[in-house]
Amino acid sequence: MWQEDRHQRIRTLLSTLHRVSTERIMAELGVSRETVRRDLLDLEAMGELRRVHGGAVRPADEAPIDERAHTRVKAKSAVVKAATGIVASGQTLFVDAGTTTSLLAEQLAKLANLTVVTNSIDVALKMRGASGEAEAPNEVILLGGSISNRAAATMGAATVLDIHRFRADLALLSPVGIDARHGATNYDQGEADVARAMVANADRVVVLADYSKIGQRSRITWCPLERIDLLITNAKAAEAAGFASLKRKLRRVLLA
Structure with missing residues (x-):
């Protein structure tokens, strides 16, 4: 053939x-x-x-979340380890739902005196698991709303409305893809609405994207490049076809 x-x-x-x-x-x-x-x-x-x-x-x-949880774990872990390095005690953080941010929660749980506002049930549970042992325990706020049929997370109009009650120092968010033309994108409308609301209510936006997401795009843009303060990705991302043009348009890129 x-x-x-x-x-x-x-x-x-x-x-x-x-x-x-x-x-x-x-x-x-x-x-x-x-x-x-x-x-x-x-x-x-x-x-x-x-x-x-x-x-x-x-x-x-997008592949099912159970499958994505077992792919590129080493690359995602490197990204989230770098992300914890920019987090400071006393900050309020928005964290959305996803396999990368689930790994991020495991690292944030080792820190203290943070307020984490999230729509991810998995993130909330991982953060809560270690908070009782710290001298200045973390506060974890799980956003209200309907439970998604794609992931263990809340979303919908009630979730977006809940987000607007808070102001965060950092929004730590993970897209399906990020490219020089469309910015950070997602496949699911509900997930994109949550991420967009977190962006609107955060002082700084940090996008966590392993190398496979560089130069990729999905259906719905939730954050233009000019609103992203920092992209954290892997050194291998420099080999992606769209990396050079993406880097030129971003304020800062950190290679983990």
Whole structure:
């Protein structure tokens, strides 16, 4: 089968299924795993899909959170470790929901005298777990609202309204993608609304994005580049095609 024929078959599978595994493509096309890998790399470079663990999704889609929690853990951990270095005692922090911010909560829980305002149940529980042992324990505020069907987090109009009750020194937020044209983006409207409200009510905005998110974009922009005070990513991000243009437009980039 010619390469363009394979590419068209993969496009059709994604259009129908939204998410397709490497094994399914191998079976449908009758080709090797290595051939599928090359085809997915080619189509990703053209912006027609996004590779995830075990296969591919359409560019606008995002892998389930349970799966994302086990991918690029080392890279995410490096990002959140760098993020804790800019946090100071006595600050109020907005933290949104996601696999990166869940790891961030594990590090923030080791600090003291913070106020963390979050819509993530996971973040709240991790922060609460160590707070009782500190001399100046952290205060954890879980935002109200409806429980998301995508993650253990609150969202919706009530959550956004609740956010506007607070002012934060820092908003520590993690996008689906960030690129030079669209800024920080997300797939889900509810998650984007929460992040946008946190941005509006924070003195400084810090975006936490592992290398795989650099140069990527999703459906909904929630923060333009000019509003981002700091992007924390991995040194490997410098190899991404969109990194140079992104860095030129940002105030500051920290490579972990």
